[in-house]
Amino acid sequence: MKSALRIFAVAVLLIALVPVGPTAADGATVGSTELKSGWALRSATGLADTGATISQVGYSTAGWNPVTLPSTVLAGLVANNVYQNIYVGQNLKNVPALTGQDWWYRGEFTAAAAAADQAYWLRFGGITYRAQIWLNGVQLDANAVGSLAAHEYNVTSTIRPGQANALAIRVTPAKPGCADLSFCTVDWNPEVPDMNAGLWGKTRLETTGPVALRDPYVKTVLPLPATNAADLTVYADAVNATSAPVTTTVTGTISKPGQPTVTVSQTVTLAAGERREIAFDPAAYPQLHLANPVLWWPYQFGSPERYQLSLSAAVAGSTSDTKSVDFGVRQVTDYRTTVNGTAFAGYRINGQNILFRGGGYMWDMLQRWDTKTNAAHVRYVKEMGLNTIRLEGTLGNEELYDLADAAGVLIMPGFTCCSAWENDSGWSTEQTQVAQASLETQLRSLRAHPSVFVWAYGSDQPPTAAHLTAYKSIATRLHWQNPTLDNVATWSNANAGVKMDGPYKWAPPVLWWDTTKAGSAFGTTGEEGTEAPPPLESLQKFIPAGELWPIGATWNYHAGKAGSVFADIGMYSNGLNRRYGTATSAADYALKAELMNYENTRAFFEAWNSHEYSQSFGTIFWMLNSAWPSVHWNLYDYYFKPGGGFFGAKKADEPVHIAYDYATKKVFVVNSTLTARAGLTATATLHTIPNLATVSTTTAPVTAAANASTQALTVPTPNGLTSTYFLRLQLKDGAGTVVSNNLYWYSTTPDALGNKSNWYSTTTKTFANLTGLNSLPANPSVASSATRTVSGGQETVTVTLTNTSTANLAFFLRPEIIAGSGGTEVLPVTYTENYVSLWPGESTTITAAYATADLGGQAPYLRLRGYNVPTAVAPIP
CATH class of the missing domain: 2.60.40.10 (Immunoglobulins)
Structure with a gap:
């Protein structure tokens, strides 16, 4: 039977292992228990016992797989080594489809002792996709349906106070192909064999009075x-x-x-x-x-x-x-501005214009996360100077919202695209009920968080009129205090206020600046991005050595969903080979990819920032991170190793920044703070390669208004440049202190875009010649020193780098803190800056921070390498 009370609501985060809370004299115990341990998992196939039997105390689970909740089916099987190393190579193909059968979860727990007027509540934060729920032989629900709808039951009449109790949940997975109102990764990675079936949210027993x-x-x-x-x-x-x-x-x-x-x-x-x-x-x-x-x-x-x-x-x-x-006491308001014939949405926080800029967050493909992982995501967003995380359907990680609140990082949530969520014209009655219950659950969970500034009812397409009306009625009833969007793609809804016109494959940096092109930095965009192969050290973790080079099937398997237009990175590789010179090995490819990721991601955010409030109002890079080890779409990789894209974004989004427009050769100064900066001087210097001869220098005074972009100067086109050259931009204050330092490498034959484009790509007609970088003389004359402080389980390393050469540049230097003399970079880690370049005689200081535990018991070492600087490793005292 169903319980007398069944509601869709998500509770606050509960982590206690035993009930805690106040107990009034002769009154009820108020507390909560997260039911994490003592669970077992197995396929329902071949098991004749019913829920009434399995949910009896003492029922044997011999031969079942022990699991700790929350856990999806596949996560539980992986934890028990049923399937191993599924993220390495093409091993995921060895996992059979797991959606054609039901799965049993069973656990026992001891309930709080009885007290006067004691009530007991069983609350499920997330079950995918539907479930039969049994407690102590009594069926609480024959059809708890909806991955994003929380389920709650008053079990006061069924619980055994102060005694052992048994729960059994028979889970039916969502249908493959994103056919149910569940989680869906579309074309971001291979489809998960279990469609994330299982108890993915927290399971809680709460005790209250009446x-x-x-x-x-x-x-x-x-x-x-x-x-x-x-x-x-x-x-x-x-x-x-x-x-x-x-x-x-x-x-x-x-x-x-x-x-x-x-x-x-x-x-x-x-x-x-x-x-x-x-x-x-x-x-x-x-x-x-x-x-x-x-x-x-x-x-x-x-x-x-x-x-x-x-x-x-x-x-x-x-x-x-x-x-x-x-x-938080704050108010978000929205407005519309017409750019290129379309009205785009902009936002204000407490009356101040804000350019939201961020990335699309992906949780682990098996929906595994913990506090350390959540904290690393939020920390990395701030380290890159971003202010927003978009959640396209990846909803329910409540701890992430809490961390974002505390960090001042905005959350942009909404339903996902390209699935049953958007194929809503033929929904069944049950699907309509599930969608509305899902919205109610998610809005109740999100509405109290100051970090949440908007809700999107749809992604690529808006819901049908009837469903949209019902959605908005729910939001009104729940007193939703933030703006909403019907969807985030003007191609399907001219009034969406947010565009989604690509690209999703590599294009040269000029694309972001050329506002005559689709995908460039005008208006407001819900997502766009490019392939982003991670550093070699990460590639080696998920691509077997024999398959690292040449690029082949395993690389492509980690590019995107098989059969999609993203199932290879050919466009990216062609751009890399044409611009930087044909790669000869995985190491050569990865090094050049770091350069290309840096320049492209930097240009992406610079273009959006430089056009703020006049032409641009917000942008989301697709993606922030990857659901599994991927060579497509991320600002940092699955392992939290920060690479070229990470540091390119960090450079572009520094609080006060000087930027170059690849399309018009204008230089902008962007002040992303609410404090104006007067008395600044912008300098643009052009240098030849490899001898660093100065060809021209242009300077201009700048007053950087608060929360604004200011045009500073235009870079000339002088004679005497080499085919590959450097443009060095510097912004200094009145005391001569460098506020922003920015180095570009470009070509007298610049990138030129082709006329062919579609929703995911734009062709390149002419590729910039950047091969001159390969002629930079080797520079072994970089001196380094490092000091370390340790406090409270955290370590801070201060690194000083000096280019002692009198003639040669130290280009694209990458200091890394590694675990052991031959180890890999300690992760997660943050640096005040990285991928720096030093002119002869110049010096810089970089600070790194990480957790002592992430050294894995090894001593920390400094590894230094660069594009033309040999690798050197030294212990850190």
Whole structure:
């Protein structure tokens, strides 16, 4: 039978292994247990026992696979070595289709002891795709359906307080080919053999009194353009767990150190089994009108300050439940600006224009993550100077939202493309219900997070009118406080406000700047990007040595889904060979790829930044990272090794930056902060290769207005340049200190775009000749020194590099902290800068930071190499 109460709601993050929380005298225990351990997994094929039997305490799971939740089916089988090294080579092909059968999950746990008025709740954060759920021989649900819809059950009448309890869940996977309203990676990687079937979200047992609280939320409204006040409205749902009316007093406290504490309270009577929204608005509770609030600001704009809302529900003087949530006082507004005949969406935070710039996040292909992984993603986004993470269907990693809130990183969530989600004209009644329940779950989870600034109901295409109307009704009912988008592709919806016109394959840097071309930096884009082979050290981890060179089937298998237009990187390789010279080995290819990734990613973000608010309003690079080891689409690779794309983005997105326009030869100064910079000087110097002779120098004074792009000068086209040359841009303050230092390598025969383009690529008619870089004299005269500090399990290494040569450039230097003298780079790691170039006699200092544990017990060493600098390794004291 189904329980009396079944709702779609996601709870706050719970990590306790035993119930914790307040216990009133003679009252209920308030707490939560994450049911992580003691689970087993097996195929339902060949198992005649029913859920009523399997969910009995003491049932034997001999021969099953032990798993720790959350876990998909394939993740559990991999953890038990049923399938091994599936990310290496083409081993994933050895995993058979796992979607043609059901799968049993079974676990036992001890429930909290009984207390007066005790209620017990079983909550599933995510099940893919449908499930039959049994507890202690009783069926709670015969059809819990929807990967993005959370499921909750009042199990007070079924639980065995203070005793062992048994759960059995029979999971039916989503259909392959993205045919169900589930997770779908489209063409990003091979289709996952189990379609991410299983208990991918957290499974929790919660204990409350007769009234439970759900989904606390604070909506904030500012008197824009002023920000010296804020009106707060507090919402939460109260649920009566009993079969009789209950009167409860709900009290909320808003606090922040150094700020006045606000308290509100309301008494209501709930009917039997009733779930009701409780609201506190400033009209009825004037204390919710804050004077001079401390605002939440995104990265580079200010500090991401947060307040805390603590809620409690009391019944007959005893605490029945408590919930708390951190929130930010901020307001997001949107506007439209017409560029090239299309109205594009722009956004403001607290009244300030913001150019959102980020990447499309992918969780691990088997949906495995942990705190360290989540934290590394958010940290890398900030290190690159980005401010946004887009989630196209990769929803439900609640810890990522919390980390983004604390870091000031924006979240751009929405449903995915190219699947049942967008093939909605023929949905069944069940699919319609699943879609709406999924939206309700996700909006309830996201709405309290200050990092979330928009929701996209569709990706490549908008939902049908009827479904869109229903979606918007849900958002209104849930008091969604942020803008929404019907979809993010103007090709399918002229009023989308966001374009998605590619490319997704390599094109030269000039494309981003040539605003006559599709894909260039005008308007607002939901995604575009290029292939991005990772550094050699990463390639060696997932491509067997015998298949590293020449590029062949294994490389292509890690490029994109078989049969898609992304199943090879031929366009990228052609550009690399034509521009930098034909690669002769995997090492040569990877080195040149780092150069090409750097210049292209740098140009991508520079073009969007330099056109901000006049022509450009936001951009997402496709992708931020990879779901598995990939040679296509990422700013950093699966292993968190930062490469050319990472450092190109970091250079382009530094707080105050000087940039070169490949199309017009203009130089821009972009100030991404809210503080103006006066008294600056921009310099553009052209040098020959290989002898570094200066051909011309152009200077101009610059005042960099806050949160704006300023045109500084135009680079001349003098005689005397070599076919491959350097352009060095520098921005200095009044004291002569370098604010931004930027080196370009280009050609007197520049890249020229062809006339042929489609949704994923633009042809190149003429390739820039960058082979002059190969004539740079070898430079072994780079001196290095390093010092290290260790504190709290974290290490910081300060590296000083000096080019002691009197004549030769040290080009594209890459200092790395490695584990052991012959080890690989310690990961994850951040550097204040990298891939630097030093003129004769120049010096620079770089700081690296990483966790001691990631050395794996090895001593740290400094490895230094460059395009024309031999590899050197030295211990770090």
